[in-house]
Amino acid sequence: MEAEIPKVYSPESIEPRWARGWIEQKLYRPSDNVARPRFCLVIPPPNITGSLHMGHMLEHTEIDIIIRWRRMHGEDVLWLPGTDHAAIATQMIVEQELGREALKDDPKATKSDWRRVGQSERLKMGREKFLERCWKWKEENGGTIRRQMERLGASVDWTRERFTMDPAYVRAVVEVFVRLYEEGLIYRGKYMVNWCPRCGTAVSDLEVIHEDRPGHLWTIRYPCEDGSGYISVATTRPETMLGDTAVAVNPLDERYRAAVGRRVVLPLLGRVLPVIADSFVDPKLGTGAVKVTPAHDPNDFAIGERHNLPRIEVIDEQARMTAEAGPYQGLDRYKAREAVLKDLADQGLLEKTEDYQLSVGTCQRCRTIVEPLLSTQWFMKMRPLSEPAIRVVEEGRIRILPDNYRKVYLDWMGRIYDWCVSRQLWWGHRIPAWHCDACSEVIVARGTPIACPKCKGAALRAETDTLDTWFSSALWPFATLGWPEATADLARFYPNDVMIMGFDILFFWGARMIMMGLKFMHDVPFRELYIHALLRDAERQKMSKTKGNVLDPLEVTEKYGTDAVRFALAISAPPGTDIAFSKDKVESYRAFANKIWNAARFILMNLEKLPEPMREQLASLQPIPGLGVEPVAAPEHLALADRWIYSRLYTVTCQMDEALAGYRFHEAAYTIYHFFWHEFCDWYLEWVKPEITRTPEGNKVPPAWINLTRIFQAALRLLHPFMPFITEELWHRAPRAGPEPSISVTAFRTATERASDPVSEGQFNQVRDLIVAARNAKAEMGLQTEKPSAQVASDDPRTLELFRAHQETILRLAGLRALNFTRERLEAEVAGVRQVNQDTALRLLHEERVDAEAERLRLEREKQRLEQQLGPLEKQLGNDAFLSRAPEDVVRGARQRHAELTQQHRKLLESIERLGPPPA
RNA sequence: GGGCGGUUAGCUCAGUUGGUCAGAGCGUCUGCCUUACAAGCAGAAGGUCAUCCGUUCGAGCCGGAUACCGCCCACCA
Numbered sequence: 001m002e003a004e005i006p007k008v009y010s011p012e013s014i015e016p017r018w019a020r021g022w023i024e025q026k027l028y029r030p031s032d033n034v035a036r037p038r039f040c041l042v043i044p045p046p047n048i049t050g051s052l053h054m055g056h057m058l059e060h061t062e063i064d065i066i067i068r069w070r071r072m073h074g075e076d077v078l079w080l081p082g083t084d085h086a087a088i089a090t091q092m093i094v095e096q097e098l099g100r101e102a103l104k105d106d107p108k109a110t111k112s113d114w115r116r117v118g119q120s121e122r123l124k125m126g127r128e129k130f131l132e133r134c135w136k137w138k139e140e141n142g143g144t145i146r147r148q149m150e151r152l153g154a155s156v157d158w159t160r161e162r163f164t165m166d167p168a169y170v171r172a173v174v175e176v177f178v179r180l181y182e183e184g185l186i187y188r189g190k191y192m193v194n195w196c197p198r199c200g201t202a203v204s205d206l207e208v209i210h211e212d213r214p215g216h217l218w219t220i221r222y223p224c225e226d227g228s229g230y231i232s233v234a235t236t237r238p239e240t241m242l243g244d245t246a247v248a249v250n251p252l253d254e255r256y257r258a259a260v261g262r263r264v265v266l267p268l269l270g271r272v273l274p275v276i277a278d279s280f281v282d283p284k285l286g287t288g289a290v291k292v293t294p295a296h297d298p299n300d301f302a303i304g305e306r307h308n309l310p311r312i313e314v315i316d317e318q319a320r321m322t323a324e325a326g327p328y329q330g331l332d333r334y335k336a337r338e339a340v341l342k343d344l345a346d347q348g349l350l351e352k353t354e355d356y357q358l359s360v361g362t363c364q365r366c367r368t369i370v371e372p373l374l375s376t377q378w379f380m381k382m383r384p385l386s387e388p389a390i391r392v393v394e395e396g397r398i399r400i401l402p403d404n405y406r407k408v409y410l411d412w413m414g415r416i417y418d419w420c421v422s423r424q425l426w427w428g429h430r431i432p433a434w435h436c437d438a439c440s441e442v443i444v445a446r447g448t449p450i451a452c453p454k455c456k457g458a459a460l461r462a463e464t465d466t467l468d469t470w471f472s473s474a475l476w477p478f479a480t481l482g483w484p485e486a487t488a489d490l491a492r493f494y495p496n497d498v499m500i501m502g503f504d505i506l507f508f509w510g511a512r513m514i515m516m517g518l519k520f521m522h523d524v525p526f527r528e529l530y531i532h533a534l535l536r537d538a539e540r541q542k543m544s545k546t547k548g549n550v551l552d553p554l555e556v557t558e559k560y561g562t563d564a565v566r567f568a569l570a571i572s573a574p575p576g577t578d579i580a581f582s583k584d585k586v587e588s589y590r591a592f593a594n595k596i597w598n599a600a601r602f603i604l605m606n607l608e609k610l611p612e613p614m615r616e617q618l619a620s621l622q623p624i625p626g627l628g629v630e631p632v633a634a635p636e637h638l639a640l641a642d643r644w645i646y647s648r649l650y651t652v653t654c655q656m657d658e659a660l661a662g663y664r665f666h667e668a669a670y671t672i673y674h675f676f677w678h679e680f681c682d683w684y685l686e687w688v689k690p691e692i693t694r695t696p697e698g699n700k701v702p703p704a705w706i707n708l709t710r711i712f713q714a715a716l717r718l719l720h721p722f723m724p725f726i727t728e729e730l731w732h733r734a735p736r737a738g739p740e741p742s743i744s745v746t747a748f749r750t751a752t753e754r755a756s757d758p759v760s761e762g763q764f765n766q767v768r769d770l771i772v773a774a775r776n777a778k779a780e781m782g783l784q785t786e787k788p789s790a791q792v793a794s795d796d797p798r799t800l801e802l803f804r805a806h807q808e809t810i811l812r813l814a815g816l817r818a819l820n821f822t823r824e825r826l827e828a829e830v831a832g833v834r835q836v837n838q839d840t841a842l843r844l845l846h847e848e849r850v851d852a853e854a855e856r857l858r859l860e861r862e863k864q865r866l867e868q869q870l871g872p873l874e875k876q877l878g879n880d881a882f883l884s885r886a887p888e889d890v891v892r893g894a895r896q897r898h899a900e901l902t903q904q905h906r907k908l909l910e911s912i913e914r915l916g917p918p919p920a
Numbered sequence: 921g922g923g924c925g926g927u928u929a930g931c932u933c934a935g936u937u938g939g940u941c942a943g944a945g946c947g948u949c950u951g952c953c954u955u956a957c958a959a960g961c962a963g964a965a966g967g968u969c970a971u972c973c974g975u976u977c978g979a980g981c982c983g984g985a986u987a988c989c990g991c992c993c994a995c996c997a
Contacts, residue, residue: 009959210994217997234997282996290997299995359996372995404924411923412993503992534991571945572933577925578991580932588945591959602956666934670944685956693955772963779963784951815954815962869940872978876939881977890939890978897940 005604005733009597011561015725019150027742028155030076039075040493041067041526042477043156044501044509045164047086048138049093052148054581055502055535057553060154061566062532062573062665063500067155068721069660070497072748078493079155080480082162083142087428087469088199088207088365094134094427095122115366119200127426134427138163148553152562153724155744160489162480164472165429172479173472174432174446176520181444185381186421188433188442192301193377193420194370196363197319201424202377204468205417206508208361208370217356218341219287221349222247222264225272231256231264232351234286236358237296238344239337241266242325243314244273246292248303251277253288267349268340269326276307295374311374319371333371378422378431378465385515386416392524398514399528401663402576405506412507421468428466435461474512477525496526500663503531530663534578535569556586563723564590570722571669575662592673593726596719599681600730603712606692607735610705617701618709619735640767640806641687642707643760648679649714651756653749656718672718680715683768684708687809709735714750716743766799766837767806773836774814777844780858788846789818793825795839835904859912866905873898 006013022028030038041063046056063079071077096111099118103109109117122130142163149156162169180186193202218238221230231247244266249256260277280303281290294304295311304311314325321328321336328336344350361370390413392398393406400406422431434443438457443449451458475483477499481490495517501510510529517525556565560583567589572579607615638646652675659668685692691704713734720727720743731743740746770792778784794800800821803810807819825841834842876882877898883891 007956009957236997280995286997288997297995297997299997302995359994408924408992415994507993574934577933582932584946585932587959591957594959595957598957598960600956605956662936664936667936670934674944681957682961689956775962776964779951782951784962876978879977883977885977886939893939 004608005601007601009594009726011563011593011725012558014729015153015562016151018725018728019153022153022155022742022744023150023158025741026159027744028071028077028079029157029159030078033076034488034492036076037074038078038492039067039070040078040080040496041498041500042080042480042496043082044499044505045082045084045162045473045476046145047089048083048141048145048163049086049089050141051144052553054551054553054556056148057152057565058535058569058573058579059500059502059532060149060152061569062530062663064152064154064566064724065570065665065668065721066498066500066660066663068724068744069748071155071744072717072720072746074747077155078157078160080160080162080493081146081149081154081156081158082476082480083145083164084469084473085138085163085165085428087423087425087466088201088203089469090134090137091122091425091427092199092365094130094137095119097137098122098125098133115198122426130426151554151557152566155724160480164469164476168482169472169475169479170429172475172483173429173467175484176475176516177432177467177471178444178446179520180380185384186378186444187381188376188378190374190376191379191420192298192372193375194361195317195373195375196366196368196370197317198366198368199363199425200317202375202420202422203363203370204420204470207364209364209367210359211362211367212357212359215356215358215360217286217352217354217358218350219352219354220267220291220344221351222267222273222291223349224259225263225265230349231259231275231289232287233289233291235291236356237337238340239321239328239333240293240296240314241291241340242269242321242328242336243293243295243312244271244291245294245304245309245312246273246307247275247289248278248281248292249275249289250281250283251279253281253283255283255288259289267347268343276303276309278303278306296372298372301372301374313374315371315373317373317375377420378433380419380421380471382416382418382515385519386413386511388518389413389511389514392514392518398524398526401528401530404576405503405529405531409506409511413511416511419468421471422465423468424464425466428469429472431463431465431467433463435463437461470508470512473509474516475520477513477517478521483520494521495524498528498530499526500530500532502534504534506531530575532663533573533576535581536578551581551583556583559583560586560590561593561725563593563726566724567592567669567673567722570665571673572666574666575664592677593723595677595681596723596726596730599676599685600712600734602685603692603708604733607705607709609695610701611696611699613699614696614701614705615735618705638707639688639704640760640764641684642703643757644764645680645684645707645711647755647757647761648675649711649750653714653718657749660721669722672715672722676715676719680711684711686813690808690812710750717746717748717750720744721748763802766802766840767810770803770836770840770842771810771814773834773842774810774816774844777834777842778815781844781846783844783846784815786846787815787817788844789820790814790816791820791822791843791845792836793822793841793843795823795825797823799840835907841907856912856915859908859915863905863908863912866901866908870898870901870905873901 043063044059046052067077067079092115095118096114097118098121099114099116102117102121103113177186194205194208196203215236217234217236219232219234220238220241221232223230233247235241247264249260251260256275259275262275263272264275265271266273280299281288292300292303292309294300294309295313296315303309312324314322315333316322319333321331321333323329325336328339331339341350362368363370390410393400393409400409432444432446434445434449436443436452436455436457437459439452439455441452441454443453443460448462449460452460477496478490478494481487481493483490499510499513513525517523553565564586568586569581571589572581572585610618652671655671656668659671688704688708691702692708696702713731713736716727716731716734724744728743774790778788792800792803800823803819804821810816811819836842873894876894
């Protein structure tokens with residue numbers, strides 16, 4: 001127990017201290033006891049390119065809740081942290097920095113200037129130097145991420161922190177690459193890829209973002225070779241016509257039947273092109289005839305393969321026209337477009353120009369329009385890998401939650417294409433391949449080869465391409481645990497139990513981890529995959545820097561405290577829907593933290609007043625480690641409020657366990673919120689207040705104190721996964737005897753030895769209803785500042801007995817002077833009678849203050865409400881079909897409810913009558 | 921073009937197997953500085969659960985259609 005508890009709840013003085021303490025104590029390292037059940041989750045590694053945003057904070061909060069909850073269930077938990085080198089993103093940022101340095105004297109330089117100049121700076125400084133800069137950048141920024149995670153209270157094992165370019169990790173990447181290559185699952189070749197001219201690299205299909213943009217559809221005439229007319233083709237990209245090697249029509253299209261097999265002349269360049277028939281062509285679109293550019297369109301590439309068409313590359317990697325483009329050589333692709341159109345128009349071959357909405361592929365990183373072109377790249381065959389990955393999800397060996405994402409996953413996996421894994425970037429995993437200068441042999445090997453195995457030549461050039469970031473991330477669940485070595489961690493923690501990630505990386509990462517895990521570990525990487533909601537701002541807009549609607553986690557955390565932010569995130573996160581998030585929400589959960597603080601203050605302040613021996617005794621009575629709270633007494637020896645709160649605690653614990661098992665964070669958070677505030681504080685604490693504030697006589701600890709401290713401890717534990725800091729702080733201040741160094745390693749389930757106690761709950765509710773009814777009556781009669789007496793009537797002697805037994809509590813909590821009890825029905829009275837429940841009525845003895853009209857209004861309202869409920873009930877009970885078909889208990893329930901309501905209704909009518917006729 | 925999600929109180933949203941489910945927080949109104957908490961306490965008002973049709977004894981909850989809003993996928997010249 002520590003010094004007096006501060007009056008004001010100030011998270012900033014609590015949180016950083018515990019954040020450090022937890023790390024120093026290495027609390028979140030799993031033990032070496034392999035016999036203990038384990039639970040493992042590897043972090044979705046944040047990119048080192050940036051500091052963490054609110055989306056990360058949501059993800060980490062959800063993960064940490066699960067992690068802390070499992071740990072408190074006695075499992076040996078590993079949450080493995082780490083970061084991703086984020087090849088393309090990091091390279092861009094570092095280039096941008098280089099550019100900014102180079103342009104530091106130019107105040108007008110924009111970000112895109114920085115990028116452009118930065119790119120040439122990179123080329124100037126060379127690969128080695130540039131990589132040094134990247135590493136330096138990583139050292140600086142990786143630390144930011146770690147500090148932020150610490151501040152969030154993420155209970156990760158920092159001793160196992162990993163980075164996707166750690167030497168050991170690089171070995172794993174090389175091993176995977178080599179094995180896949182040897183099996184023929186990785187191949188190299190010149191195929192159609194998405195090329196980003198700005199980034200100067202190929203990107204995968206997933207990295208292409210389709211955007212709808214207004215554009216044009218141009219119809220161009222290709223004259224027939226024999227001068228007999230022309231064929232019109234439509235295109236949105238006229239500059240690619242320079243690379244046309246055919247015109248295609250649908251074989252069933254009557255209009256063009258005669259044209260197939262004949263030849264047309266490509267305008268501007270005069271190349272002669274065959275007219276071919278291919279069923280890919282949709283007669284309904286455009287003119288029904290298409291120009292075929294096998295080198296610059298994926299469809300045309302496919303057509304070209306089927307018809308053996310030449311591939312003429314007219315656009316280069318800088319998006320400029322090549323020598324093949326003849327007079328247009330050297331022009332930028334869009335300048336070339338203008339020139340082509342102008343020349344076509346001049347020659348009268350431009351038939352039509354229409355406005356057209358088109359969807360263009362842009363680079364995920366820089367939003368430059370990507371150019372499909374032919375390029376020699378490394379590809380991974382997907383089919384052999386995707387099939388098992390589909391099967392494990394279909395068979396339920398991996399559960400994807402919420403369920404609808406399962407279908408999304410299966411749909412996507414069902415039509416997956418080969419993956420272009422090579423990138424023309426410097427920052428990243430270098431592809432372990434060498435090219436023989438002498439014979440052009442490609443050698444893929446784990447280490448640098450000395451000579452070409454084919455021609456024995458020694459002039460070998462290392463491959464300059466690097467791998468897509470996601471290639472290495474795909475290995476994360478096992479490479480972080482030491483693969484390819486057969487480490488103890490790998491044996492113990494693979495497969496991971498769950499993976500929690502955002503939908504945006506389900507295909508990039510989730511699917512690929514499943515494929516790689518199955519391929520190299522012969523088992524799933526994780527048993528459950530929970531897709532968390534996406535965080536949006538208060539207007540449901542995506543949070544983005546450009547929109548300026550981002551909330552900085554550090555800022556919000558500083559202002560309201562991490563616990564409040566965590567709780568706000570958790571309670572706003574039902575599975576499957578996006579979250580509209582705002583500071584207002586955080587504010588109301590800071591109020592909750594404050595409430596917890598004050599409840600603790602109340603308890604601890606009064607505890608101080610107990611004699612020292614009693615406090616020690618109280619501490620030593622505290623929970624048995626691993627077992628939780630031992631029963632203080634048999635239930636029949638407990639007071640009503642204690643029986644009630646123990647019963648509620650039990651139910652709440654079960655509900656939370658159930659909710660968290662289904663990732664229903666909002667439900668679990670709401671459950672404990674309501675329990676702590678509206679049951680524990682509003683009712684239990686108020687109820688036992690006199691016994692807690694009273695100085696005890698004798699030297700035995702009052703039972704009320706034992707129960708209170710236990711319940712409070714239990715509530716803190718249930719709260720801990722959500723609000724780790726405040727609960728840790730209070731747990732250390734409150735009496736406790738366990739050997740645990742932290743609440744985070746105590747047991748979550750402290751109420752298991754009790755059970756739900758419906759009888760006690762029922763009795764408690766009766767008393768509570770009476771108190772509420774009295775408060776209502778007082779408020780409505782304007783007696784809130786006074787202490788009227790009241791009369792309670794009930795048909796049931798046991799009810800009266802119950803009230804009589806708790807008379808003092810009722811008087812105190814309802815603010816009444818005296819109660820008298822009667823078995824008479826309160827019919828003879830004039831007014832102010834209020835029905836508490838079916839067999840209990842209450843009347844304030846304060847008639848002189850009764851406003852007859854206000855009373856009548858209230859009663860009329862009540863009557864209306866009753867009738868609204870009675871109507872449908874009567875209809876239901878008058879329905880033979882309902883009586884015969886509905887389950888018996890439902891019918892019985894309806895009858896009972898009907899009886900109750902009718903009785904209340906009748907009493908109400910009587911009361912209204914007693915008020916006399918309304919004034920004219 | 922295909923698929924998915926949303927439409928419930930002034931605002932933001934809960935509501936897992938159809939029968940006390942019409943809820944919470946914030947906001948609003950009333951009364952309280954009751955010595956844990958005014959970041960609080962005690963009360964109150966407010967919704968034909970988007971619209972229409974269907975299944976059922978019974979539907980925010982299941983099925984279909986419509987209207988808006990949003991997202992994802994896509995080789996639509």
